[in-house]
Amino acid sequence: MSAHDTRMHKQLAELLRKHSGQQLMANRHWRVDMALKPILRRHSIPDLNMLGDLLAGDSDADLARECVEAMINNETCFYRDQANFALLTGPVLDSMWEKRSNTKRLRIWSAACSTGQEPYSLAMHFASNPEKWAGWNIHIHATDISTSALAQARNGRYSQFEIQRGLPVMLMLKHFDQHETEWQLKEPIRRAVTFAKHNLLDAAQGAGVYDLILCRNMLMYLCDDNRKQVLGNLATALTRDGMLMLGAAETVIGQTDRFAASQEFRGFYEQALSR
Amino acid sequence: MKSCLIVDDSKVIRKVARHILETLQFQVAEAVDGEEALTMCANDNPDVILLDWNMPVMSGMEFLRAYRASPIQDGAKVIFCTTENGIAHIQAAIDAGADEYVMKPFDRETLENKLQIVGCL
Ligand SMILES: C[S@@+](CC[C@H](N)C(=O)[O-])C[C@H]1O[C@@H](n2cnc3c(N)ncnc32)[C@H](O)[C@@H]1O
Numbered sequence: 001m002s003a004h005d006t007r008m009h010k011q012l013a014e015l016l017r018k019h020s021g022q023q024l025m026a027n028r029h030w031r032v033d034m035a036l037k038p039i040l041r042r043h044s045i046p047d048l049n050m051l052g053d054l055l056a057g058d059s060d061a062d063l064a065r066e067c068v069e070a071m072i073n074n075e076t077c078f079y080r081d082q083a084n085f086a087l088l089t090g091p092v093l094d095s096m097w098e099k100r101s102n103t104k105r106l107r108i109w110s111a112a113c114s115t116g117q118e119p120y121s122l123a124m125h126f127a128s129n130p131e132k133w134a135g136w137n138i139h140i141h142a143t144d145i146s147t148s149a150l151a152q153a154r155n156g157r158y159s160q161f162e163i164q165r166g167l168p169v170m171l172m173l174k175h176f177d178q179h180e181t182e183w184q185l186k187e188p189i190r191r192a193v194t195f196a197k198h199n200l201l202d203a204a205q206g207a208g209v210y211d212l213i214l215c216r217n218m219l220m221y222l223c224d225d226n227r228k229q230v231l232g233n234l235a236t237a238l239t240r241d242g243m244l245m246l247g248a249a250e251t252v253i254g255q256t257d258r259f260a261a262s263q264e265f266r267g268f269y270e271q272a273l274s275r
Numbered sequence: 276m277k278s279c280l281i282v283d284d285s286k287v288i289r290k291v292a293r294h295i296l297e298t299l300q301f302q303v304a305e306a307v308d309g310e311e312a313l314t315m316c317a318n319d320n321p322d323v324i325l326l327d328w329n330m331p332v333m334s335g336m337e338f339l340r341a342y343r344a345s346p347i348q349d350g351a352k353v354i355f356c357t358t359e360n361g362i363a364h365i366q367a368a369i370d371a372g373a374d375e376y377v378m379k380p381f382d383r384e385t386l387e388n389k390l391q392i393v394g395c396l
Binding site: 077082160161164165166168169170172173178181 | 360361362365366369375376377378381382384385388389391392
């Protein structure tokens with residue numbers, strides 16, 4: 001790798017960190033190069049070094065945003081980490097049902113929702129259990145930092161490849177319309193989720209709002225300080241007796257004093273003060 | 276160790292699917308059409324069948340109907356794996372007793388997901 005390449009990757013890493021708090025690991029440099037190629041083509045920029053120079057000026061906010069979104073890992077799928085998701089839709093939601101049976105009101109936040117598979121998996125779960133949740137007021141709010149991921153999420157449209165990842169065929173037949181090689185989520189499920197752009201490093205709107213927060217497979221890309229900050233923001237947004245769900249490979253242990261591992265449900269976390 | 280029967284007239288698909296399934300610790304057998312698959316199932320019924328649609332001699336749909344009507348099936352899961360990607364085909368397959376459906380082309384993760392969904396992983 002030339003000195004020029006190293007300098008360019010440093011610049012890109014700084015850009016990514018500034019906008020999203022994410023770290024660019026050296027072992028992802030090749031992926032970043034691949035991800036940025038379409039941007040070069042789109043804007044007739046001859047090579048990555050020239051792109052680096054353009055970004056260094058800090059004058060083109062749209063180009064910077066485009067590059068950040070291309071560098072961010074958006075990978076997701078329906079019912080991701082099946083066993084953990086089953087714990088969520090089974091025992092964890094059962095306990096939420098008990099806790100909230102007086103108000104019959106449930107507020108859920110899918111933080112870092114990417115292209116929407118995560119919140120829509122939940123919405124399909126509620127739709128599949130109408131008797132249990134009859135009369136409930138359930139709101140699923142989903143946010144992400146990536147404008148392009150959110151656009152797809154709002155549209156609820158998935159490629160043949162995406163639709164097959166994790167989604168049982170029965171749910172696909174029930175909730176999606178086919179448009180040639182793409183599949184579009186039907187209106188009732190789309191309406192069950194609201195989407196908004198939000199950077200998790202920023203304070204959430206409102207305190208003690210959500211009964212359940214999903215923040216999966218996003219913290220792992222952050223440095224310790226940013227992770228602590230995000231977890232603090234999530235703790236503030238969570239109700240006193242709410243639950244936080246992280247990705248299968250993530251933990252809050254040693255990262256923050258705001259959360260403690262749930263004794264009952266593996267991979268779930270509670271406000272530390274409630275213990 | 277779970278067993279899987281791959282039913283496909285394409286040697287390439289059988290080879291690719293075998294490779295994926297073996298890395299997932301399946302014991303794998305292969306059949307080139309529905310008729311051969313029925314004979315093989317009668318001798319040794321697998322846990323899961325990966326079934327192509329269009330094959331000479333006996334198609335995947337003909338196989339599935341015969342298999343589900345026979346006493347040999349014994350709870351095996353059937354995953355269609357085909358280029359027939361229209362919703363009408365998918366619905367017909369489910370109505371005939373398929374448990375899951377993979378639209379070709381597929382990759383390792385898709386197949387792995389579908390095997391999890393039918394409870395074979
Ligand atoms: C790997 S995806 C995970 C999606 C989903 N939660 C899942 O587990 O399948 C990570 C997502 O985090 C989003 N993200 C990254 N940094 C973020 C930030 N600072 N604020 C909000 N979202 C962020 C990315 O845009 C991406 O969509």
